Amino acid sequence: MLDILPQVRGRYTFDDLLSKHVWFRVGGAADVMFRPADLDDLIFFLKEKPSDLEVLTLGMGSNVLIRDKGLKGVVVRLARGFAECYIQEDKLIAGAGTLDRNVAFMAAKAGISGFEFLATIPGTIGGALKMNAGCYDSEIKDILLWVKAVDLQGNLKTYTVEELNYSYRKCGLTERVIFVEACFKASEHKPAKEIYEKIEKFLAQRELTQPTRTKTGGSTFKNPEGKKAWELIDQVGGRGLSFGGACFSEKHCNFLINTGTATAADIETLGELVRQRVFSQLGIELQWEIMRLGEA
Ligand SMILES: Cc1cc2nc3c(=O)[nH]c(=O)nc-3n(C[C@H](O)[C@H](O)[C@H](O)COP(=O)(O)OP(=O)(O)OC[C@H]3O[C@@H](n4cnc5c(N)ncnc54)[C@H](O)[C@@H]3O)c2cc1C
Numbered sequence: 001m002l003d004i005l006p007q008v009r010g011r012y013t014f015d016d017l018l019s020k021h022v023w024f025r026v027g028g029a030a031d032v033m034f035r036p037a038d039l040d041d042l043i044f045f046l047k048e049k050p051s052d053l054e055v056l057t058l059g060m061g062s063n064v065l066i067r068d069k070g071l072k073g074v075v076v077r078l079a080r081g082f083a084e085c086y087i088q089e090d091k092l093i094a095g096a097g098t099l100d101r102n103v104a105f106m107a108a109k110a111g112i113s114g115f116e117f118l119a120t121i122p123g124t125i126g127g128a129l130k131m132n133a134g135c136y137d138s139e140i141k142d143i144l145l146w147v148k149a150v151d152l153q154g155n156l157k158t159y160t161v162e163e164l165n166y167s168y169r170k171c172g173l174t175e176r177v178i179f180v181e182a183c184f185k186a187s188e189h190k191p192a193k194e195i196y197e198k199i200e201k202f203l204a205q206r207e208l209t210q211p212t213r214t215k216t217g218g219s220t221f222k223n224p225e226g227k228k229a230w231e232l233i234d235q236v237g238g239r240g241l242s243f244g245g246a247c248f249s250e251k252h253c254n255f256l257i258n259t260g261t262a263t264a265a266d267i268e269t270l271g272e273l274v275r276q277r278v279f280s281q282l283g284i285e286l287q288w289e290i291m292r293l294g295e296a
């Protein structure tokens with residue numbers, strides 16, 4: 001593999017076990033993990049790599065289920081070279097490798113409101129851009145102005161929020177890209193104390209209602225129009241239901257959990273079982289919010 005990979009400044013690791021890098025703590029290995037040194041390094045890699053090499057991006061792995069056979073090709077992980085975050089006049093610019101919570105706390109310190117919800121989402125800005133992450137009545141699209149992204153041929157592009165065609169937990173961009181930077185509106189000024197209090201309230205609320213300290217992937221299914229996925233799961237007896245080392249949380253039954261011994265197959269099988277129950281008993285087709293990646 002090393003022979004066909006471009007000579008980058010960043011780091012390659014081989015046969016890298018993805019269960020070490022994702023929240024669920026399951027999943028096979030990536031043939032190669034690439035941590036680019038910076039944007040130029042990423043662009044160089046994409047331009048020089050063999051055109052048929054598969055490339056996939058991972059952030060904190062908080063919304064993915066990596067299947068047990070792992071991922072073919074190269075998994076790109078944006079780290080230090082993509083974690084810069086700063087405020088410029090009425091805009092906040094963040095690298096795609098920045099943690100959502102760091103962005104929220106930076107905005108709070110500067111007395112800028114609108115980012116509080118991000119403090120409770122355990123991912124990176126890149127993952128949030130891809131998933132249109134949101135909670136407590138806010139979504140990333142509400143505060144976003146534009147993003148910079150690189151396509152898989154190494155062309156750097158800028159997209160406005162309108163061009164990303166966002167909807168609930170979905171980025172509508174048809175082209176496959178790696179997000180590298182985002183620019184947000186930072187014009188809503190409030191006393192920092194008020195902003196910190198709102199963050200504390202959100203964090204406490206989440207702690208109370210969700211199994212945040214477990215091996216999970218967050219909400220398993222999207223909420224169908226006008227309904228709550230957890231209520232449907234509850235109605236078909238999904239709360240606490242288990243299979244192998246996987247179970248649906250007692251605390252919040254739209255969360256699948258690895259109790260410690262689960263395989264990715266256990267988690268996916270249990271999810272599918274409940275999805276089928278909801279369909280056969282309630283006639284509603286739940287859609288996975290968690291991204292299931294790799295060979296089934
Ligand atoms: C306890 C818990 C609570 C959660 N609560 C919420 C919540 O309230 N609201 C919510 O929306 N989500 C929630 N999630 C899900 C998850 O945190 C978000 O979707 C988050 O935005 C994913 O970010 P990530 O960096 O972990 O992305 P990953 O999980 O690593 O990846 C998710 C997807 O984004 C893609 N991706 C990642 N980085 C990039 C990039 N730079 N360019 C292009 N594509 C990229 C990946 O290929 C994958 O398809 C929760 C998860 C957990 C574990």
